[in-house]
Structures are given as C-alpha cells and as structure tokens.
Amino acid sequence: MSAASEVPAIAALVRERLPEVPFTASETKTYADLRVAPARLLELMTGLRDDPDLAFDLLRNVVALDMEEEGLAARYQLYSFRHSHALQVSVAAPLAAPVLPTLTGLWPTADWHEREAAEMVGLVFSGHPDPRNLLLEEDLRIHPLRKAHPLQQAEILQGIEDGPPGVDR
Numbered sequence: 319m320s321a322a323s324e325v326p327a328i329a330a331l332v333r334e335r336l337p338e339v340p341f342t343a344s345e346t347k348t349y350a351d352l353r354v355a356p357a358r359l360l361e362l363m364t365g366l367r368d369d370p371d372l373a374f375d376l377l378r379n380v381v382a383l384d385m386e387e388e389g390l391a392a393r394y395q396l397y398s399f400r401h402s403h404a405l406q407v408s409v410a411a412p413l414a415a416p417v418l419p420t421l422t423g424l425w426p427t428a429d430w431h432e433r434e435a436a437e438m439v440g441l442v443f444s445g446h447p448d449p450r451n452l453l454l455e456e457d458l459r460i461h462p463l464r465k466a467h468p469l470q471q472a473e474i475l476q477g478i479e480d481g482p483p484g485v486d487r
Contacts, residue, residue, distance in 0.1 A: 325350045328403050335372055336365040349395065349406035359409050360419045366396060366407070367424050373400040377425035382435035390416045390441050411441060420446040437461070 329343035329350040339362045341354040354362045366374040374396040381393040389412040397404045411418055420443040421428040430452070432443040437451045440461040450456060 328405050332366065332372060332405070335369045336362065339365060346406065349404055351393075351406045351408055353408045353410075356409055356411055356418050359407070360421070360424075362407065363394070363421055363424055366405075371401075373398045374405070375399055377421065377427045377431070378404075380428065380431035380435055382439035382441050384439055385410070389413045390439055392418055392435060392441060394421070416440055417442045417444050419444050422447055 325345045326343075329352065332341075332350075332352060333343070339354070339358055341352045341358070341362060344351045344353070352362070366372050376397040376399060378395040378397050381395070383391040383393065385391050389410055391408060391410045394407045394409075395404065396407065409418060418441060420432060422432065422443075422445075429446075429448065432441075432446055433449065433452050435441045436443060436446075436449060437454055438461060443449070451458070454460070
C-alpha cells in the first residue's frame with residue numbers, strides 16, 4: 319500500500335472500528351488527521367490504543383499550537399508498531415478554558431509532552447499527575463510560544479537586557 323492510499327485507508331479503518339466516536343478526517347502531507355471534540359478525546363484515544371486492528375501503542379509527539387482567536391490546539395501523533403501505521407489526532411481548546419484530559423494513563427510518554435505543552439503554550443491537562451514546569455522557573459507564569467506574548471518580556475524578567483558588566487547597550 320502506498321503512503322498516499324494509506325492516509326484515507328487508516329481514517330476509514332478508525333471510522334469502522336470506532337463508529338460511536340464522532341470525528342472529522344482530513345489529510346496532511348504525512349498523516350490522516352482526525353479532529354475530535356475535547357469531550358470525546360479520551361474515548362477516541364483509548365479506542366485507538368486498545369482496538370486490536372488499530373493498536374496505536376506509541377504516542378510519538380504532542381504539538382501545542384496557538385491558533386490566536388480560534389484558541390489553542392493539541393496535535394497528537396500516534397504510531398502502531400504492530401500494524402506500521404500512523405495518524406494524527408487534533409483537538410481544539412478555547413482560550414477561555416484551554417482544558418484537555420491528560421493521556422498519561424494511556425501512554426506514559428504523555429507526561430513529558432503534556433508538561434511541555436502546558437508550559438510553552440498554556441494548555442491545561444486535567445488529571446495530569448505532575449504539572450510542574452520543565453524548562454522555565456516554577457514561579458514564572460508565562461507561555462513563551464503564545465503568539466500574543468512578546469519574548470522580550472521573558473528576557474526582561476530574566477535580566478537578559480542588563481548584559482555583561484561594563485558593556486553599554
């Protein structure tokens with residue numbers, strides 16, 4: 319099966335195996351992209367992992383996105399070692415309540431990915447066992463990958479604008 323025909327085929331297989339979970343499917347250059355509502359994310363992801371014909375046993379990555387007025391989004395890239403197929407699941411979260419359920423109970427790798435997404439963009443993963451920052455200081459409440467957040471403010475808070483001693487800026 320060629321990669322081009324595999325993309326719609328995997329979306330059709332998910333629809334066949336998980337008919338009770340509503341989602342829309344589209345294609346990227348790499349993946350079938352399944353878009354699901356936040357309230358149905360855990361149900362879809364559990365089915366993708368547990369159904370023997372799908373068997374997505376690896377959460378490759380979680381990408382957090384700032385879609386500006388549309389809110390925040392998470393894109394989960396999954397892979398099945400058993401079947402050698404891959405797909406992406408996208409879910410939007412409104413800025414007013416950017417909350418998604420944690421997937422740490424399904425894939426342990428979600429722990430690190432969700433912590434990074436929370437810290438960098440501001441997604442909140444309900445039920446996450448350890449929501450501490452990974453890269454920024456714990457008391458620093460900024461989200462440096464938000465489009466509306468100027469990185470200069472983070473530099474000012476960290477004292478970067480001061481420069482080395484004896485150098486005028």
